[in-house]
Amino acid sequence: MCGIMAVKGVGAVNGVYEGLKNLEYRGYDSAGIAIKDCNGIKAFKSIGYISELEKTGVLDCSGGIAIGHTRWATHGGVTIENCHPHCSEDKKIWVVHNGIIENHKLLRSDVLAGVVFYGETDTEVIPKLIEQYYTGDVWQAFRSAIDKLNGSYAIVMMCEYDDKVYFARKSSPLVIGKGNGFVVSSDVNGLIDCSEKCVIEDNTLGYIDNNLHIYDKNTNKININWIAMDERSIEADKGGNEHFMIKEINEIPRALQSTYNSFLKSEVVLPDNISNVLLVGCGTSYHSCLMGKSYIERVAGIKSECVIASEFIYSNYIVREGTVGIFVSQSGETADTLSAIHKAKELGIYCIAITNVRESSITRICDSVLYIDVGVEVCVASTKAYTSQVLMLMLLSDVIARNLKCEGTCKEDVLGCNCGNCLEIRANEYNDLFNLDIKSYLSKVRGVSEEIVKKDKLHLIGKAVDYITALEGALKIKEVSYIFTDAYPSGELKHGTLSLIEEGSIVIAIATQGGILLDKSKNAIHEICARGGKCIIISQFPEEEFNEVIWCNDGKRCVKRGEYIPLPNLNSLLMPIVSIIPIDLIAYTVSVMKGYNPDKPRNLAKSVTVE
Known part of the structure; x- marks a missing residue:
């Protein structure tokens, strides 16, 4: 900005x-x-x-x-x-x-x-x-x-x-x-x-x-x-790509590995007796905070709360004993987030920064800093920084869990341990993440994008962490394609949102959660398809799993009301990182089809340095 x-x-x-x-x-x-x-x-x-x-x-x-x-x-x-x-x-x-x-x-x-x-x-x-x-x-x-x-x-x-x-x-x-x-x-x-x-x-x-x-x-x-001076990381060209946005989406696997390596080299200093974690960010960084809350509660088993930075500044926040604050900003210069940190420090909260930019303002006012190290992100709409923020928050949740539950006995084993308290992710599963084939999505994404580009509104749904992915995906599509897009928890459809579904409505359904959550997601998809809507399903579960809900009888014949975009079947903790990628690609493709420049969406700035 x-x-x-x-x-x-x-x-x-x-x-x-x-x-x-x-x-x-x-x-x-x-x-x-x-x-x-x-x-x-x-x-x-x-x-x-x-x-x-x-x-x-x-x-x-x-x-x-x-x-x-x-x-x-x-x-x-x-x-x-x-x-x-x-x-x-x-x-x-x-x-x-x-x-x-x-x-x-x-x-x-x-x-x-x-x-x-x-x-x-x-x-x-x-x-x-x-x-x-x-x-x-x-x-x-x-x-x-x-x-x-x-x-x-x-x-x-x-x-x-x-x-x-x-x-x-x-x-x-x-x-x-x-x-x-x-x-x-x-x-x-x-x-x-x-x-x-x-x-x-x-x-x-x-x-x-x-x-x-x-x-x-x-x-x-x-x-x-x-x-x-460090060697400048910004690249003057797009590396043979038409836009920085697609270049940066393609860089996600490499960026994730860089973030992981940065984490291994970091020395995270945490206070004793953490009992509550406050996560604060704006826009995409707020969505990564929501994902971080999910990881911390699941892995570390302690209460976490997320607040949008501009709301936290003027709130009457009540500090609980043992509260630690995590503040996320890609640029490290987001004005609302910096103001939130100043307020948190006035309240006596220990502050941890997650950022991409060394020597940025956030690094000089927080007590501890973690760098995602993804290189310069040029496109206003964040892609590789978001996935790396989510990975860093997942890894940080493991550090918190070890401090609380493992009494330091397994801190050196960053790939998991046998105590039952830490992340259970094997080395080869991280390697699968670092070797994702982004281009394999493109042909499927282009087909659904050709349908979306004709619409003036779009819906995304998901349960649990998939709802957070829906929020981030909706933001990406709004940012670069200017299509009104909203996200809802799958279970909320019948509480009002279903009134928006009509013949031809398109809904992107993220369904990466198994067990009862998958059943509930399928119920929501069926509710949409039964009312003439079309679902684009993003999931690692086999396409056959959804056939019973996307094939509907319109009174004359059985009609398919869904498309399927497959995801790699990774550890469930890693699925939120990969499930956003097809939506990023949809946002990019629709933007280009509409003749827009996805790198510089109207009225938006990359680094928001005013409140």
Whole structure:
């Protein structure tokens, strides 16, 4: 969500442009670059993809300093006027900003009364505040303006008065890289050609001249901790695939193995006497939390609860003795999740992070961190990160079980033990997971997608963990195909939802649970088919198991009202990881059939860094 770039040094313009391209995956609807040369500062802006910015002639310019931004609209529409960078009235001060300035309306009517604004954004108050406070000392004016701001921000500023780049950070990520010059970015993936990086801590500000200077909010100088850059993991191409989404779905087996290896190398530190686990996330990460709750209760046998991060922040949560919090965020920068962690820590809860991004904000505020290590996920709709989050939560449930029940006697045996308390998954079963044949689904998925693409609504059902898979699958289809899709527990159909089923309705039924749960799932499928609906069944059980419920008599003849997508028959604990994959493929295929770009669904951002 929004990307910031600034480069001070040789090749500044091209560096900012290429950096913004590397931040495209975060989501945006407009882009802009401002360039400083010996004649002053000029800005170039465009609506839509960054490639549109190239048409403005920005790459024909040069300068020693450039700042750029990709905007995802929060305040004000998607217009050139609202596009960053924003400037002061005299156009000598230029700013890019991520976050939300919560008191911008008050500032407009108070300190900035009488000042002319050209747009609607909260960001525009920042350069105009700096201009108001400027009396010859840029650093003092910048600090005075920052003191007036309420809310969250990562701010980068340049001006015509000197050759410095100024920055400030509060509750929005910012990182600085060093190579031949300096690079400032909201994301480590923007640090092109840098050998070292410095993560800017919260509630700090500073500037870059020939060196980097960082200060706390009381203007005390902070020691700089340069860290060697890892090899960049983001890949500029799609690896021969049409979209990143299908590339990342195909990478799921490899990502799962990487997550498993990361877990083996991790040292999970847990407090003693855990009796309750709180799991918190947003969107897809919330669904992985729901799956984690199921694993923890099944494997560790203790109470668990899931809360959506934005709801937890404002809830009257009652802390039970022995509560541990698990907070899941692919990016590690999800604003709602970070706020939830701050609240949890105020309540005295021990916090564990599960994330994909090292040195992200979540890693610096939690007590313990587990990395899923799936590589950069570019597509807005999460696929490989979700399956790896679920695997990590399953493995973590085993650690909790061992701590509680095994008294440490079997901690070294990560493939299960004979105590009866731990995960009973053999090494070869993990290997089956790591060697899934994703492409084997494609022909079957294409057939059902050709039917779904004609519909304006879709339903998913499942029991127990299959209902959680239905929730995640519904989200994926909504995100990238824009078809209204909802998910229900199978047993709830007769309590109201069945009224939506009519001739031709399509329902995706996930049925991976055996025994009585399979019988109940078959009952729900029969209820749908008997009313003219068609079920797409996703299961590891033989197709013949469902023949009696998908063949229905319409009064004239026996009609088949179902399709079957087979899953590999793995350990029941692993089935939630594989059952989502065909639905991910359906979401992708339908999106492409409808002519959409599944990598960049409308109105959505990859990294949601505002509440």
